[in-house]
Amino acid sequence: MNSVDISNELHGLLAGSNVNVQLSVPQLVENILKRKEGVLTSTGAVKAETGKYTGRSPKDKYIVEESSVKDKIDWGAVNQPISEEVFTNLYDKVINHLKAKEDIFVFNGFAGADEKYRLPIQIINEYAWHNLFAHQLFIRPNEEELRGHKAEFTVISAPDFKADPTIDGTKSETFIIVSFERRTVLIGGTEYAGEMKKSIFSIINYLLPEQGILPMHCSANVGREGDVALFFGLSGTGKTTLSADPNRKLIGDDEHGWSSYGVFNIEGGCYAKCINLSREKEPQIFDAIRFGAVLENVMIDEDTRIANYDDNSLTENTRAAYQIQAIDNIVDPSIAGHPNTIIFLTADAFGVLPPISKLSKEQAMYHFLSGYTSKLAGTERGVTSPEATFSTCFGSPFLPLPANRYAEMLGEKIDQHGAKVYLVNTGWTGGEYGVGSRMKLAYTRAMIQAALEGELSNVETITDDIFGLEIPLHVPGVPDVVLQPSKTWEDTAAYKAKANDLAAKFLANFKKFSNIPSEIEELGGPNA
Incomplete structure (x- = not known):
């Protein structure tokens, strides 16, 4: 045919x-x-259910x-x-x-x-x-x-x-x-x-x-001076929360292209996770769910039709779909210039990655290819303790071409436009999950603000001896001790053992790639 x-x-x-x-x-x-096919909720959104398939079928x-x-x-x-x-x-x-x-x-x-x-x-x-x-x-x-x-x-x-x-x-x-x-x-x-x-x-x-054009699985926003930031990160890293900044306009929340003219949103709407959604935590998303929006697998009260975003009876993967115009603080049309700052977000449950690191081009390509975060106990069936997970280019299920094609394009774009790249750990500090605590959101916001405003360009740094990452020693609004994971653990030997264990996982994951220039692994990855 x-x-x-x-x-x-x-x-x-x-x-x-x-x-x-x-x-x-x-x-x-x-x-x-x-x-x-569905019912109206109290805000006028349509609520529908998807039957036995509540997520993708890869x-x-x-x-x-x-x-x-x-x-x-x-x-x-x-x-x-x-x-x-x-x-x-x-x-x-x-x-x-x-x-x-x-x-x-x-x-x-x-x-x-x-x-x-x-x-x-x-x-x-x-x-x-x-x-x-x-x-x-x-x-x-x-x-x-x-x-x-x-x-x-x-x-x-x-x-x-x-x-x-x-x-x-x-x-x-x-x-x-x-x-x-x-x-x-x-x-x-x-x-x-x-x-x-x-x-x-x-x-x-x-x-x-x-x-x-480099296609990217990321959110993007733009500041008052026209400076553009990209936020890459897997589920649970805080990508949506951190890119929704009242002082910056949203370009898009999930998929973008980076052309010779700048970045543009692929979509005209948002597909936001809404488990445990509240106006206090996510006001933009909460208020966007009104007439015309679609709620997927969200439980509602049969009488009042009020959504219960804390109810995961059908799935943890509850979703809301709405036009980007339902958000007030946006760029319309969803187009902006070249990125000044690129943020890779990870939620390291092992508590060993620095809360913020400056990345060289080689390190940026390495961590882009790695796409690391960690799954927590209880988030997926069978996950009983934190697990390292890697998703190539922060979007491996959607990449038809070999990974090196996307990584090389990212490296070229960084060279051409001088974008500064940072790895930000929104995960654990002072110990691994169950021992330490989650990084304070206020600290993470302060670090990202400093990166976006160029305050980290000339700050004094120290190089992590296991991951090879360049760690700023001072960030406004963040205690100095928080910036170096080795200093937040009570047991230094336990820290080194856990850090070396995660470094080994990075190295093992990277072996799956072919046709990657050797300097990316040599200069970009953890110290072997």
Whole structure:
């Protein structure tokens, strides 16, 4: 089957009388309620549940092994190959499944706030609430843009269509398949809306490097003087909290591109975790959850419809999706200049990484490739004590190309634009988890403020003898003793043993990379 066949089939689907194109938010909400897909909460947001899949299904994600991409993709556990025949057969079945539905919903929009690089996309949904999600998460066209819109990638999501692994060539009933030649993402067997968002990000991570643009899994903000900061960090490191600064405007909270002109947000909305959410801790997120927003797997009171953000009955991975315009303190459009400061956030539960370190270019590339943080006991099934976890480039599930491609681009951007890079540990101090204490948020904010304002550029430093990190000896608003982990532990020998243990984990993890210049490991990593 060739691309013309798919185009014809897609045209046949979209020509049906059951197709609802570019419905407004009120129209989508009406459909959601009429179809009993969700309910309204006390703030006017829509609450929906995703069934047994409350998160991504990485083992069911595939890329079609096509001739044009076969030699470019970093094949493996993240990027699993699947045949063109399997894709074609499933495509036919999904199209016929959707043709038989009473209604389907279509959103046309963009990925990429910079008009020079944006990707026109089309999202076709079986569920109205999924289409509302797409409306909130991606960039919405104005009337003129809509008239000239021609999708370059289409996402087709059919949660009620379940694959039969014995017939369809999948591992389970669920599938997320990207075909770069057919410019299509096929999603079935899962109601989790995040698959749509992350599929587009994976596509962007393939397409942008070809244009010399570094795609990044990070948040970004800009100060009053136009200075731009990037915040990289895995779940639990404080990325959302620390990038939401009342003195700085938010560019975006999750996905960005760095071009020769500066940075731009990939999305038009936010997909925020909201477990234990409160107005006191996260006022921007809390107040953004109003009419038009989507709450995913959040428990609510049946009578008052008030959300209980502390209830994890369905999942810890409760989410809120809303337009970025629901936040007051933003840059609109979501475009800014070149980053002055880059912050890598980690939550080290072993309590041995410095609370802030200045990184050389080689160290920046090393820690970018490593993407380290730690999982805590109780956060995942089977995790009974802190575990080191590494996610390449702080976003390994979404990187179709080899890791060295992204790291080399980061190194080039740092060289070209003189960005200062810092590793900030928001984890434990004075001992590991269970012995020490979590770094005070006020101290972390003071360190980041000092980094953003250039106060650490010429400050006196000391080099950590295990990790090779350059530690500032003085930071305004932070006690000097806090800055050096070895001085916060009562047992120096225990500190060294734990630090050496973590350093060994870094070194072992780095061995998985190939084609990385030797100086990155020699100059960037812990001392062997």
